[in-house]
Amino acid sequence: MSTLLIAQSLSRYFGDQHAVNNVSFEIHKGEVLGFLGPNGAGKSTTMKMLSGNLAPNRGEITINGYDLLTEPKQAKAQIGYLPEQPPLYKELTVKEFLYFCAQINQIDSSRIKNATDTVIERCGLTDVTHRLIGNLSKGYQQRVGIAQAIIHTPAVVILDEPTSGLDPIQIREIRQLIRDVATEHSVILSTHILPEVKTLCDRVQIINQGQLIFSDTIAGLEHNMHASSLLLTLNSPPDIAQLQQLTGVITVESLNSTRFKLHYQPDSNPTQELLNRAVTENWQLTELSPEQHSLEDVFMNIIQQESSTQEPIS
Amino acid sequence: MFILARNELYRLFLSPLAWVILALSQIILAYLFLTHIDYFIQIQAKISAIPGAPGVTELIASPLFSNAATILLLLTPLITMRLIAEERRNDSLPLLLSAPLSIHQVVFGKYLGTIGFFITLLLLISLMPLSLALGSDLDFKLLSAGMLGLCLLVASFTAIGLFLSSLTNQPAIAAITTFTSLFLLWIIDWAGNTQVAGESSALFSWLSLLSHYQPLLQGEVNSSDVAYYLIVITTFLALTIHRLDSQRLN
Numbered sequence: 001m002s003t004l005l006i007a008q009s010l011s012r013y014f015g016d017q018h019a020v021n022n023v024s025f026e027i028h029k030g031e032v033l034g035f036l037g038p039n040g041a042g043k044s045t046t047m048k049m050l051s052g053n054l055a056p057n058r059g060e061i062t063i064n065g066y067d068l069l070t071e072p073k074q075a076k077a078q079i080g081y082l083p084e085q086p087p088l089y090k091e092l093t094v095k096e097f098l099y100f101c102a103q104i105n106q107i108d109s110s111r112i113k114n115a116t117d118t119v120i121e122r123c124g125l126t127d128v129t130h131r132l133i134g135n136l137s138k139g140y141q142q143r144v145g146i147a148q149a150i151i152h153t154p155a156v157v158i159l160d161e162p163t164s165g166l167d168p169i170q171i172r173e174i175r176q177l178i179r180d181v182a183t184e185h186s187v188i189l190s191t192h193i194l195p196e197v198k199t200l201c202d203r204v205q206i207i208n209q210g211q212l213i214f215s216d217t218i219a220g221l222e223h224n225m226h227a228s229s230l231l232l233t234l235n236s237p238p239d240i241a242q243l244q245q246l247t248g249v250i251t252v253e254s255l256n257s258t259r260f261k262l263h264y265q266p267d268s269n270p271t272q273e274l275l276n277r278a279v280t281e282n283w284q285l286t287e288l289s290p291e292q293h294s295l296e297d298v299f300m301n302i303i304q305q306e307s308s309t310q311e312p313i314s
Numbered sequence: 315m316f317i318l319a320r321n322e323l324y325r326l327f328l329s330p331l332a333w334v335i336l337a338l339s340q341i342i343l344a345y346l347f348l349t350h351i352d353y354f355i356q357i358q359a360k361i362s363a364i365p366g367a368p369g370v371t372e373l374i375a376s377p378l379f380s381n382a383a384t385i386l387l388l389l390t391p392l393i394t395m396r397l398i399a400e401e402r403r404n405d406s407l408p409l410l411l412s413a414p415l416s417i418h419q420v421v422f423g424k425y426l427g428t429i430g431f432f433i434t435l436l437l438l439i440s441l442m443p444l445s446l447a448l449g450s451d452l453d454f455k456l457l458s459a460g461m462l463g464l465c466l467l468v469a470s471f472t473a474i475g476l477f478l479s480s481l482t483n484q485p486a487i488a489a490i491t492t493f494t495s496l497f498l499l500w501i502i503d504w505a506g507n508t509q510v511a512g513e514s515s516a517l518f519s520w521l522s523l524l525s526h527y528q529p530l531l532q533g534e535v536n537s538s539d540v541a542y543y544l545i546v547i548t549t550f551l552a553l554t555i556h557r558l559d560s561q562r563l564n
Binding site: 052054079081086088090092 | 317318321325328329404405406407408409410411412413414415416562563
């Protein structure tokens with residue numbers, strides 16, 4: 001698998017503030033990398049550095065073999081960038097704008113028309129080709145923004161919060177479009193919406209206060225989501241002490257008179273024993289479900305763990 | 315670079331601002347043109363007897379170009395304010411910065427596009443004195459010296475405006491600072507003239523955009539005047555490039 005983008009120990013300061021501190025990562029061909037983090041964590045700053053809009057104070061960026069700092073033109077030809085606010089000329093029509101983008105991205109004049117038409121079709125802009133960008137809805141403007149980023153078929157597409165400010169239907173459409181884009185390009189995507197990462201990305205990096213604190217595949221993230229607790233409802237419950245005696249159970253939390261939460265040791269799951277006891281002793285079991293951490297919990301855990309230990313995990 | 319220039323010019327003409335400026339400057343200058351003609355007709359009989367008296371070009375075209383310079387001083391900030399400040403305000407600057415273009419291509423592109431607009435304006439203005447060629451003899455050399463002066467003047471105005479537009483993200487502030495700077499460079503000459511000749515006043519006089527324009531209007535093309543304008547243009551374009559570059563770094 002070839003590596004398309006390498007960022008090495010990127011740092012960026014604004015005055016005394018470390019917006020991004022010593023961040024390194026790589027992107028391989030055909031991969032969707034999710035950049036996750038709370039607002040102000042340094043996601044956009046990283047994206048700006050990758051797209052050449054901001055020079056890093058320290059570190060190196062290599063895109064498809066070209067160093068962004070020493071060969072900016074060649075490197076920039078390999079990236080498509082959609083900032084948080086799509087950079088659009090609102091007084092132009094969609095077609096005029098994309099034509100201009102094709103030109104400044106140095107597409108051969110013989111291929112410009114073709115490239116424009118292809119990208120219009122791919123991004124579902126066929127119905128609005130001759131409308132002014134300023135009159136389009138936010139969702140369509142975002143599509144034009146994505147079209148602008150992929151028109152020169154770059155190796156890496158960088159999307160900064162592509163679904164922010166859209167309504168749920170538009171979000172679904174844009175996600176579909178991103179999935180479609182990901183079949184041909186490597187994509188770096190920043191977001192603070194967690195389910196988005198789960199549906200779109202192959203790999204996740206969590207950034208907080210300018211530092212990379214987690215980097216793993218989606219499967220790895222899901223592994224973090226398994227919690228060692230059970231939720232159960234018993235219509236004629238025994239003493240809490242009895243539940244406590246089940247092998248592996250650490251604590252029992254009583255949510256109300258019939259509902260309980262069991263925390264157990266990760267390596268000894270008491271579900272089987274609990275079922276047997278419930279049947280033999282007629283506890284009238286009506287609900288039994290393993291509890292799953294939501295992505296939010298994992299996210300918060302990782303961030304809090306980080307701020308208490310100050311050591312990167314993974 | 316030429317793609318950017320064309321795009322800049324195209325977008326300029328999509329906005330009503332460009333058309334309004336073209337139309338209004340034509341109205342004002344046409345009125346002034348007519349008053350100059352009126353004046354010329356009045357004194358024509360008196361001066362016709364004098365040998366070596368100023369002709370139609372000196373009495374109509376030169377004052378008209380001089381007026382045009384004042385009007386352009388007022389109009390340039392309105393056109394240049396949007397160049398970079400507005401892009402920044404609309405967040406469209408990243409489009410150019412992340413494209414495979416160097417900063418100087420961006421700056422030259424924008425500059426050339428704007429110059430394109432002003433050349434259109436100047437051609438329209440020069441049509442007025444040229445129309446006199448139908449009924450009288452024009453001194454074409456004097457006329458072209460004046461045109462050259464006006465072109466250089468506007469090119470310097472634009473360079474200064476472009477630089478000041480790159481300093482801010484508020485077009486209005488760019489317009490005001492540009493106007494103030496241009497006006498100051500215009501009148502700095504007064505200080506140069508009124509004071510007793512000394513080192514500083516000579517410097518002020520040299521700095522003035524106006525004092526280098528006057529000789530051109532009178533048909534004197536001095537390489538020092540042309541060089542002055544070229545220095546102004548180069549300096550401010552270089553400053554703009556530097557400014558955009560340093561913004562990426564800091």
